[in-house]
Amino acid sequence: MSKTTPANVKLTLYGKPIELKFSAPTEKVTPVAMLPALHRINNTFVETAVAVFVADQETISCQAGCGACCRQVVPLAEFEAYQIAGVVEQLPEPRRSAVKQRFADACEKLDAIQWLSRLEQMLAEGTSHEAVEQHALSYFQQGVPCPFLEAESCSIHQVRPLACREYLVTSPAEHCQNPTPEHVRHIELKFQVSKIVRKLWRTSHIKDLDSVPMIYALQWVKKHPNQFPKKRGEDWLREFFNYMANP
Template sequence: MDIRFASLPDGYALTVALGPGQEITCRISPPPGRVAFVDILPDVFAVADAMLAQAARQAAERGQAVTCTAGCALCCRHLVAVSDHEALLAAHMIGLLPDETQTRIRQAFQTTVARLEAHGLLAELLDSHANSFADRNRIVAVQRRYWEMQLPCPFLLDERCAIYPYRPLLCRQYLATSPPVQCHGSFLADHLVHKLPLAYDLASAAASFDGLRAQMSRPVPLPALLLVNGLLQRHTPPQTTATAMLTAFLRHTADHFSR
């Protein structure tokens, strides 16, 4: 992967060569000076969106256009686990929304947590993600129970994501090319829901990157975001310049999360 930054008056044009004849370019405006990974997530999202747009164009040329549309939020009933960085950003974004929206989101989180507790799933959800995320059988069992409850994500207001520009990488990457009606299918219905093939898994890469190098993945289940936010804030992440951090992240992705 070849990575180039060209200075602009308000940031950089970032060009990433993903392979022979496959290049994406996007504008980024990272903060100056030393930053933590959470500070450059908007720039990571810009890179992800450019990669996803290119993958969508290529799929459309093969007759497999993305079928996701605004207002469809069937996938927002799945259990989403995000990187600790994205969890911090999502929690921060709540405080920047209009008061009424903040109130609705906080109430949605309270309702979701209460329903998980009443269903006997909250403790298992927290423990499995904190202590055995590599145990796929256990995680899938939790995901299945969660999906069966059909709980909307607490950020989903009126069937739209309240933090859409800042939604996590996993949400961005979940793009279907099969008819939307098939997303009503059963849990883990890969035979029904065909997803856009992607060259890189940026969501998993972000979860296992501390800002400079690989870290043990620290997934945060989104419904528990406000329960664990205080713990996340106690951690002091490594810092460096935005261009050095983005370069390290993209190399980490290419080395460990190519598909």
């Protein structure tokens, strides 16, 4: 385990002063090792947005036991794919093999409708945001559950992807069975850590598609070895906050 040092950052978010406290690796690491710090930062960003934008009479509908959104495509930053693969490898048997099989079965089902290849073609040819969202809805319509979903709850909640942490709704949970703008009210986050790091930290492996669909993470990691440079934790964080201030 790499050594860490405490870090403290003060900033204003949504007009509200906040203080971020987390630990950063002192050694040179790839962005994968920055995920614990990014998770803490992301959690604070989300909590602040909820405090600012959710009305007193509203509540967040998301909770354990409601896994409707866990059938949507999850966009991973490139380095998150390596983390997800590592999480799977650390699972004890026979669960590890069972989860790997879920990934494989899901990919087979999506490949049958050429979901990923069609998305890649759309992006290569140039397409609209609305068309990409519609294609993402076709993923949901396949009913493919996240391989980590157990009894409609996330079994890796503490290390779940950044994008999952940012998906919150105030509309009734049952409306997430049909996740269209007419039915679902999202918490709109101006500062999304998942999008910042997808734009900021990527290698030549990532071209038209700015993320790795989580369901393809295990396949993707096998084909693409980690090419990220190693930097000190404070250097990664400096890049992150500088980009956040001047995107």
